[in-house]
Amino acid sequence: MRRRTFLTTSALALCGVSLRGTGTEPLALRTLAGPGRHRHAVSFAPVHVSFDRVVRTTVGLRPHRDSGFVLRADQYDQKTVIHNYGHGGAGMSLAWGTGAIAADMALKHKERRAAVLGCGSPGLTAARQLQRRGFAVTIYAKTVPPDTTSNMSLAAFTPTSGLVDASRRTPAWDRQFRKAVEVSYKQLQQLAGRDYGVYWIDQFTATDDPDPPADQSDDSGLIADILRPSRTREILGADEHPFPTRYAIRTPSLSIEPKIYLDRLVTDFRKAGGRIVIRAFDAPQDLMSLPEKLIINCTGLGSATLFNDEELVPVKGQLSVLLPQPEVRYRVSARIADADGLTTSVSMNPRSDGIVIGNLQERGSWSLDPSEDVRDRNITAAMQFFGAMRVARPI
Numbered sequence: 279m280r281r282r283t284f285l286t287t288s289a290l291a292l293c294g295v296s297l298r299g300t301g302t303e304p305l306a307l308r309t310l311a312g313p314g315r316h317r318h319a320v321s322f323a324p325v326h327v328s329f330d331r332v333v334r335t336t337v338g339l340r341p342h343r344d345s346g347f348v349l350r351a352d353q354y355d356q357k358t359v360i361h362n363y364g365h366g367g368a369g370m371s372l373a374w375g376t377g378a379i380a381a382d383m384a385l386k387h388k389e390r391r392a393a394v395l396g397c398g399s400p401g402l403t404a405a406r407q408l409q410r411r412g413f414a415v416t417i418y419a420k421t422v423p424p425d426t427t428s429n430m431s432l433a434a435f436t437p438t439s440g441l442v443d444a445s446r447r448t449p450a451w452d453r454q455f456r457k458a459v460e461v462s463y464k465q466l467q468q469l470a471g472r473d474y475g476v477y478w479i480d481q482f483t484a485t486d487d488p489d490p491p492a493d494q495s496d497d498s499g500l501i502a503d504i505l506r507p508s509r510t511r512e513i514l515g516a517d518e519h520p521f522p523t524r525y526a527i528r529t530p531s532l533s534i535e536p537k538i539y540l541d542r543l544v545t546d547f548r549k550a551g552g553r554i555v556i557r558a559f560d561a562p563q564d565l566m567s568l569p570e571k572l573i574i575n576c577t578g579l580g581s582a583t584l585f586n587d588e589e590l591v592p593v594k595g596q597l598s599v600l601l602p603q604p605e606v607r608y609r610v611s612a613r614i615a616d617a618d619g620l621t622t623s624v625s626m627n628p629r630s631d632g633i634v635i636g637n638l639q640e641r642g643s644w645s646l647d648p649s650e651d652v653r654d655r656n657i658t659a660a661m662q663f664f665g666a667m668r669v670a671r672p673i
């Protein structure tokens with residue numbers, strides 16, 4: 279069922295925004311110059327949203343644990359298993375770092391041959407970190423890209439997203455996290471601008487209230503400001519952006535195109551001598567037949583059954599992808615209210631494989647089936663939002 283959603287009328291009235299109308303020409307951001315301060319221009323190409331432009335809807339289950347990811351070594355008979363799983367909504371952001379920590383743990387073992395279980399972002403990056411430290415590595419996985427949760431990701435540098443419940447953090451976990459985020463942020467920056475599908479893009483939060491709420495988030499105190507891309511937050515007034523809200527907050531976002539990125543990691547892994555074996559494991563006893571004594575477990579949600587981790591819970595995500603628009607080079611998110619006062623999020627991320635709409639977070643759902651209702655709500659909200667962008671004008 280398609281539900282009608284409406285933009286907050288007060289926001290529209292305040293902006294004097296026409297509900298008709300996106301033109302075709304890009305709108306140039308006017309420079310609001312204070313002394314010595316210039317804002318760089320952004321070209322706001324209109325986004326064309328309609329149901330017939332949807333080319334696919336994807337679902338992924340984020341592997342969440344309230345107490346955060348698991349990074350520790352366990353012994354199973356003669357096998358040492360280093361766990362590296364439970365990255366929640368941050369597995370594209372943190373994996374180089376957690377992989378580095380896992381690989382450093384592996385260095386304490388005398389073996390220089392290792393098995394990695396899992397071929398998503400945590401598995402591939404852990405495998406690369408092991409190779410960089412001189413290990414011969416084989417990846418064993420039930421599925422490989424493009425059939426992993428990592429391929430269903432948005433994915434931006436969001437190192438604390440859906441990762442940990444603040445009340446469950448411990449000083450030891452915080453130390454692992456800080457190290458992981460530092461390594462990952464550096465590594466992803468180095469991959470930006472090359473052929474890894476890693477890039478910087480302007481992210482806009484369209485809002486009527488530019489003041490962020492007091493920090494009650496789960497990451498309070500976790501990340502140094504220097505590691506937050508959002509530290510250069512710019513508030514644009516109504517005449518500086520085309521969105522139907524009073525303000526738009528601009529932050530730089532470090533982003534990843536999952537398909538390009540994961541395929542490139544597979545290529546790099548193979549070029550460095552790595553092997554990939556398709557194989558599923560049901561229980562720790564199955565690991566005993568592996569030739570490797572050292573095993574890095576990056577099976578994500580698979581660890582719920584494989585290692586009986588009852589704390590793991592899926593957080594379902596669903597994205598709808600519209601036909602690509604290469605001219606759209608900004609991200610935007612907003613919250614809009616429908617006629618019943620219910621709020622719906624609008625989230626738009628342009629990628630080479632399409633315009634990605636939506637970012638569902640549904641805790642506890644194991645269903646890999648797309649919800650039509652969620653898709654309809656996301657697309658309808660995006661149609662309303664982009665339909666209300668102000669008419670573009672040339673500079």
Ligand SMILES: Cc1cc2nc3c(=O)[nH]c(=O)nc-3n(C[C@H](O)[C@H](O)[C@H](O)COP(=O)(O)OP(=O)(O)OC[C@H]3O[C@@H](n4cnc5c(N)ncnc54)[C@H](O)[C@@H]3O)c2cc1C
Pocket residue numbers: 337338339340341363364365366367368369370371372395396397398399400401418419420421422426427428429430431432433434435436437439557558559560576577578579580581584594595596597637638
């Ligand atoms: C909609 C959505 C948006 C997201 N946005 C972001 C974002 O913006 N930024 C961000 O950092 N993260 C984001 N994430 C989260 C990120 O995608 C996950 O944290 C990450 O993909 C988890 O990786 P994983 O290795 O745990 O799972 P996977 O990528 O699924 O990898 C697990 C691997 O283990 C294998 N495996 C599992 N069980 C077994 C078994 N029993 N035997 C053999 N092999 C097994 C699988 O086949 C697979 O190869 C998002 C996720 C979703 C769904």
